Amino acid sequence: MSGRVIGVLGGSGAVGRVAVDRLSRYGLGPLRVGGRDLGRARAVADGAPGGAAEAVRVDLGDPGSLAAYCEGCSIVVNCAGPSYQVLDTVARAALAAGADYVDAAGDAVALRALASDPPAALARRSAVFSAGLMPGLSGLLPRVLAESGPLERLDVYVGGAAAIGPLSAVDALLTRGPGFGSALAAWRGGRVVERALAPLRSVALPGFRGRVHAWPFLSAEAADLAAELGVGELRNYTVYVSEHIPEALARAWAADDLPVEEHVPSVVAAADADIAIGGPWYTLLFHARPRVRGGGAPTRLLLRTPDSYALSGVVAALAARALAEGAVPAGAHAASAVLDPRGVLDALSRDPLVDEVDLG
Ligand SMILES: NC(=O)c1ccc[n+]([C@@H]2O[C@H](COP(=O)([O-])OP(=O)(O)OC[C@H]3O[C@@H](n4cnc5c(N)ncnc54)[C@H](OP(=O)(O)O)[C@@H]3O)[C@@H](O)[C@H]2O)c1
Known part of the structure; x- marks a missing residue:
């Protein structure tokens, strides 16, 4: 060095x-x-x-x-x-x-x-x-659930309410298209299946506060994880406390002739509106179904933080x-x-x- x-x-x-x-x-x-x-x-x-x-x-x-x-x-x-x-x-x-x-x-x-x-x-x-955290922990922590053998199914839920600064808002706006992942897609039988899943609106999830909205997004990280571990089916959800952020992103992506910076204030404001609902919090939840059941290996991992x-x-x-x-x-x-x-x-x-x- x-x-x-x-x-x-x-x-x-x-x-x-x-x-x-x-x-x-x-x-x-x-x-x-x-x-x-x-x-x-x-x-x-x-x-x-x-x-x-x-x-x-x-x-x-x-x-x-x-x-x-x-x-x-x-x-x-x-x-x-x-x-x-x-x-x-x-x-x-x-x-x-x-x-x-x-x-x-x-x-x-x-x-x-x-x-x-x-x-x-x-x-x-x-x-x-x-x-x-995402990407990062979202692709690392599920490996703890796969230590004892291959998984038939893995469900990943990551999200909550977090302030998004202007710089990170640019990243949120640019994280789209091939190379990043696919909305509504799932991993099944060794390949990406487009339009396999629907948003889960107003659902209660362990470790998440109140009712939340879970948006299916098969990220590149999640697809790589599924391929590497040989997971039969992987469902990956980004979780929001309201529709503010998905709506702000959808509006921006519909008007992508404007420079990305023009859309930053609405993404920052949407995240602030989510925090106003119940303060900042963030949860990662992984739920696994092993191929061979009954071995006693852990099947659920939950991590909660106030600040993602x-x-x-x-x-x-x-x-x-x-x-x-x-x-x-x-x-x-x-x-x-x-x-x-x-x-x-x-x-x-x-x-x-x-x-x-x-x-x-
Ligand atoms: N993987 C994940 O889960 C995850 C989670 C959160 C954030 N992130 C990413 O982490 C990055 C930082 O996010 P953040 O919220 O911490 O941003 P932030 O609060 O705006 O901090 C940005 C830092 O970078 C410095 N900086 C900005 N432009 C620079 C430049 N041209 N040259 C040198 N330094 C520069 C800033 O200082 P100056 O303004 O003084 O230069 C500041 O120290 C973003 O890319 C974000 O997307 C990843």
């Missing part, structure tokens, strides 16, 4: 400041908190509980600034976005500086952008994408810890494919940002 500093790019954001906090508490570092606003970065660096954190001004849109930021880092953790515009930009700069890479976001599309034209450094170094963005910062920090411990092979990977599902679940069970973990 070229250095021993861990850089957290976007370390003053909703995801990044929690990544900084946890990396510091795990005793990793020294840390380098990066962003365009040096004052915001410095406030986070000064508050790092383990000390030894510096603040550095960096604009990831400026190649010189980004290269200088990555120089001397052993790991660069990217929590800046919008992910679907950043793609593999920061990963390439980190690898060029001799560092490993973690991205709290970055879907299969970003991973492919790097892997399709891999830099030579990727033969020795690692790049871990989708180290957040902050929890993504915890996951990014856990991915960086796995890299620092040498537990990740060289190459480009999704976090769900290389992190230890049990190890992450245990760490999350002890994290103050997790209200409940129920495995049974």
Whole structure:
């Protein structure tokens, strides 16, 4: 490794400041908190509980600034976005500086952008994408339910009420089309079946507050998981407390001749309206039916957090810890494919940002 500093790019954001906090508490570092606003970065660096954190001004849109930021880092953790515009930009700069890479976001599309034209450094170094909640935990935690054998069926419900900042709203608006997933689709018998499912409106789900709306969306992550584990049928739902967000997204996608930024205020407002209903909360629920029944293996995993963005910062920090411990092979990977599902679940069970973990 070229250095021993861990850089957290976007370390003053909703995801990044929690990544900084946890990396510091795990005793990793020294840390380098990066962003365009040096004052915001410095406030986070000064508050790092383990000390030894510096603040550095960096604009990831400026190649010189980004290269200088990555120089001397052993790991660069990217929590800046919008992910679907950043793609593999920061990963390439980190690898060029001799560092490993973690991205709290970055879907299969970003991973492919790097892997399709891999830099030579990727033969020795690692790049871990989708180290957040969704994608991230949504593809990692179901593996705990598949430890004892193949699954006939897996149902995934992820959602709740969470504030969406302007930067993440751009990601929400751009996460569509081939490469990301397919609305109403399910995975059945080894392939994607379009229009297989209908929205579940006003349903009660374990661990979710009140009645919620569950929208079927077979993400690329969910389809990859089903294919890898040989799941017979996988149903993947994004859960909302109201129709505000799906309606705002549908309106924006119907008017996609306008620049994406024009639609950001309505997505941000829709998320705020959801929070006004009952405050912020978020749940991940996985329900499995094993092929061989009666073996006593757990069939349900539930995790509840008050803050999905902050929890993504915890996951990014856990991915960086796995890299620092040498537990990740060289190459480009999704976090769900290389992190230890049990190890992450245990760490999350002890994290103050997790209200409940129920495995049974
Ligand atoms: N996988 C998941 O489950 C998950 C969950 C939540 C969020 N995310 C993703 O995580 C990313 C961050 O979300 P967030 O809500 O934390 O955003 P945020 O609160 O707006 O924070 C963004 C951070 O990036 C920095 N930044 C923005 N543009 C930059 C640039 N050009 N150069 C350098 N730094 C820059 C910002 O600081 P300055 O403004 O000072 O530059 C800030 O520190 C988004 O891509 C989002 O989609 C993923």
